[in-house]
Amino acid sequence: MYHFVSMKIPISRQDQQPVYVLHTYPYLETSLVVELFTRNFGRVATIAKGARRPRSAMRGMLQSFQPLVATWSGKSELRTLHEIEWQGGLHVLKGQALICGFYLNELMLRLLPREDPHEALFEHYQQALQALTGEEAQSIVLRRYEIRLLQELGYALSLTQEAGSGDDIDAGALYSFVPEYGAVKASPQSANGSASNGSGLQNKSGIQLRGKTLLDMAQDDYTDTQTLQQSKQLMRTLINHHLGDKPLHTRQLLIDLQQL
Amino acid sequence: MQTPTALEHLIEALRCLPGVGPKSAQRMAYHLLQRDRKGAESLALGLHNALEKIHHCQQCNNFSETETCPLCASGKRDPQLLCVVEMPTDLLMLEQTQTYTGMYFVLMGRLSPLDGVGPKEINLDRLLKRAQDGEVQEVILATNYTVEGEATAHYVGELLKARGLKVSRIARGLPMGGEIEHVDVGTLAQAMLERNAMR
Ligand SMILES: [Zn+2]
Numbered sequence: 001m002y003h004f005v006s007m008k009i010p011i012s013r014q015d016q017q018p019v020y021v022l023h024t025y026p027y028l029e030t031s032l033v034v035e036l037f038t039r040n041f042g043r044v045a046t047i048a049k050g051a052r053r054p055r056s057a058m059r060g061m062l063q064s065f066q067p068l069v070a071t072w073s074g075k076s077e078l079r080t081l082h083e084i085e086w087q088g089g090l091h092v093l094k095g096q097a098l099i100c101g102f103y104l105n106e107l108m109l110r111l112l113p114r115e116d117p118h119e120a121l122f123e124h125y126q127q128a129l130q131a132l133t134g135e136e137a138q139s140i141v142l143r144r145y146e147i148r149l150l151q152e153l154g155y156a157l158s159l160t161q162e163a164g165s166g167d168d169i170d171a172g173a174l175y176s177f178v179p180e181y182g183a184v185k186a187s188p189q190s191a192n193g194s195a196s197n198g199s200g201l202q203n204k205s206g207i208q209l210r211g212k213t214l215l216d217m218a219q220d221d222y223t224d225t226q227t228l229q230q231s232k233q234l235m236r237t238l239i240n241h242h243l244g245d246k247p248l249h250t251r252q253l254l255i256d257l258q259q260l
Numbered sequence: 261m262q263t264p265t266a267l268e269h270l271i272e273a274l275r276c277l278p279g280v281g282p283k284s285a286q287r288m289a290y291h292l293l294q295r296d297r298k299g300a301e302s303l304a305l306g307l308h309n310a311l312e313k314i315h316h317c318q319q320c321n322n323f324s325e326t327e328t329c330p331l332c333a334s335g336k337r338d339p340q341l342l343c344v345v346e347m348p349t350d351l352l353m354l355e356q357t358q359t360y361t362g363m364y365f366v367l368m369g370r371l372s373p374l375d376g377v378g379p380k381e382i383n384l385d386r387l388l389k390r391a392q393d394g395e396v397q398e399v400i401l402a403t404n405y406t407v408e409g410e411a412t413a414h415y416v417g418e419l420l421k422a423r424g425l426k427v428s429r430i431a432r433g434l435p436m437g438g439e440i441e442h443v444d445v446g447t448l449a450q451a452m453l454e455r456n457a458m459r
Contacts, residue, residue, distance in 0.1 A: 023374045029279030060444065064407045086445045092453060095414040098407060102373040109374065249376045256378045257415055260385060 013073035014041070018087065020125065021064045022105045026052065034062055034081055035109060036070060039122040043114045046072050046081035058084055065091050065101050065129055077114070097132040100142060103250040104128060107146070110243055111153060121152040139232065140222045146235040147217065155242060157182045159218035169211045176206030177234055179241040183214055207237045267293070319390065321383055322348050322366040331364070338362045340397040344387065344416060346370045346404055354402060362400070365390055370403060371412040384416065391420055398426040405432050 018039040027033045032051040036044045051058045058081070061068065067087040072079040093101045104125065112118070128145040132138060150156060160169055163182030169175070175183040186208060209230040216227040217234075267289060274285040292300035316322070317329035324330075331337065341362025345351050351364050367382040379385070391399055399420050403409035417427045433451040434443055 025375070026278065028281075060446065063446075066446070088445065088449075090446075090449050090453070093407075094410075095418070098411050098414060099373065101407075102411065106374055249378075250373045252376070253371065253373045253378045256380065257419075260379055260388065260419055 012075045012079075013071075014038075015071045016069045017041070017071070018122070019044075019068050019070045019084075020066070020129075021062050021068065022108055023064070024048075024051075024062050032062065033078065036072075036081075037108055037112075037122065037125065038070070039119055040117060042116040042118050043108065043112050044072065044079060045077060045114060046070075046079040048081045048084075061086065064105060065093050065098075067091075067126070091129040091133050093129070093132055097138060099250060099254065100132050100138045101129065103142065103248070104145060106248050106250050107149060107239070110246075110248070111149065111239075118152050121149065124148045124152075137222075137228075139228060143217070143222065143228075143231050143235055144220060146239060150238060150242070153242075155180075155238070157238075159183075159214045169214050171210075171212040171215050173211045174208065175211055175214065176208055177214075177237075178206040179238055181206075183211075207234050209234060316368075320364045320366055321368060321386060321390075322351060322364065339393075339395040341400065342391055342396045342398070343400040343402050345402045346409065346412070350402065350404075360400075363396075367403070367412070370406075370408045371415060372408045373411065379415070382412070384419070387416065388419060388423070391425055392423055396425065398428060400428050400430065402430045 019036045022035040022037050022043070024032045024034045027047055030050050030052045032048045034046045034048050034051075036046060038044050048056075048058050048062060050056055051062060053059075061084045067089050069085050069087050070081060071083040072081045074080045108125075112121075124145060128141050131141040157163075157177075157180075161167065161182075162169060162175075163178070163184055169183060170185075174186045176186045177183050184206065186206075210226065212224070213227045213230040213234070216222065216224055217231050222228050222231070270289045270292075271282070271285045274280055274288050275282065277285075280288070292303070313325045314323050315325075315327075317324035317327070317332055319328055319332040322329055322331075326333070338361045341360075342365055343354065343360060343362055344365045344367065345354065346367050346369060348366055348368075351366055354360055354364075365387050367384075367387070369377060369382045371377060371379070371382060390396075399416075401413040401417055403412045403416075413429055417429070420427050431454075432447075433454065434440070434447065438447075440448065
């Protein structure tokens with residue numbers, strides 16, 4: 001007597017998925033928790049069983065910043081990592097670029113919720129790693145990625161229109177950029193309270209910057225050094241706003257190293 | 261019935277071992293008390309002695325029972341060479357090669373930005389002082405070829421170069437007797453990127 005059940009595809013198993021390792025940490029005696037950033041499933045936490053044994057085949061493969069393909073299964077919050085292979089190609093992050101890579105990974109671990117697919121972000125991440133191995137200034141690569149990360153997470157704020165009024169940003173004007181609200185004109189009238197936004201938000205801890213900076217950022221143009229400086233302040237403020245109280249380890253590391 | 265506090269305390273204490281959760285700690289405690297009281301006594305004594313006697317060598321930072329460890333004190337090592345390793349086991353491996361005759365500095369870790377392990381935790385200030393003793397000419401960075409080991413090598417290297425020291429990094433590539441067909445792709449890729457001119 002056979003009891004027929006429709007062929008159930010084990011949806012919990014994922015084969016040969018493009019991934020990057022964001023971080024690993026010890027788990028029990030011989031295993032590792034491996035935080036993956038996957039193209040199709042977003043951030044996925046897995047356990048690599050026995051990966052801390054000296055002759056583990058996975059051990060050397062679980063390095064950040066390398067394009068890998070992974071197979072995992074399971075339904076719990078911690079999946080089981082079965083296989084991880086190199087996809088070929090190599091991002092050789094050296095020195096300061098390596099720290100920038102750690103910074104990107106820490107941002108992802110802190111801001112990206114688990115199991116929330118972000119295919120476009122995966123492409124951006126890959127491009128950022130690639131760019132970090134190249135000639136482009138690292139600060140530009142980081143700013144671009146920070147903007148895309150916040151956009152993907154749904155925290156996007158307009159860089160081309162004023163908050164409230166929706167007026168086009170004027171390159172020649174000064175603005176105050178308020179987290180979770182956007183740019184408001186920091187003109188004398190607005191200081192008098194007769195501005196279009198009318199919410200009084202401009203008095204909150206907005207960050208002061210030029211309209212040109214915002215428009216440059218929207219165009220991904222960082223040739224103006226003032227744009228580069230102001231965009232750094234702006235992105236730091238916005239990211240800190242979303243991170244909450246706990247500071248980033250990678251930032252602290254750079255501060256500590258400078259003190260030596 | 262209440263568990264005696266001494267037992268609770270022991271179980272809690274055993275949990276400080278890596279990978280030991282409450283269940284295994286309980287098992288260990290019962291084993292020691294029930295089946296192996298001699299072993300338990302020797303463990304207690306061993307721990308007590310080790311804690312009392314073992315400190316960090318003031319020169320190389322490795323574990324030592326004396327203020328300066330036997331290796332540093334031997335007088336037979338080349339004081340112009342200083343090799344930086346992550347862990348004592350790395351030092352032992354390098355000693356086994358019998359190819360290195362200089363001194364060491366053991367970091368007892370590596371920079372690990374995502375875990376909050378920074379320069380203080382790995383004694384970088386002590387290393388900087390040690391490397392500037394006036395005798396050291398070359399510092400050899402023998403940290404792991406992991407992303408953390410690489411980051412560590414980079415920063416230690418930059419800090420030392422800024423102080424006028426010659427800095428080198430141990431090489432990587434195909435293993436001894438390595439056949440290209442069987443070597444892992446990552447190693448092969450690195451070997452290709454870091455190829456050397458034939459001499
Ligand atoms: Zn010593």
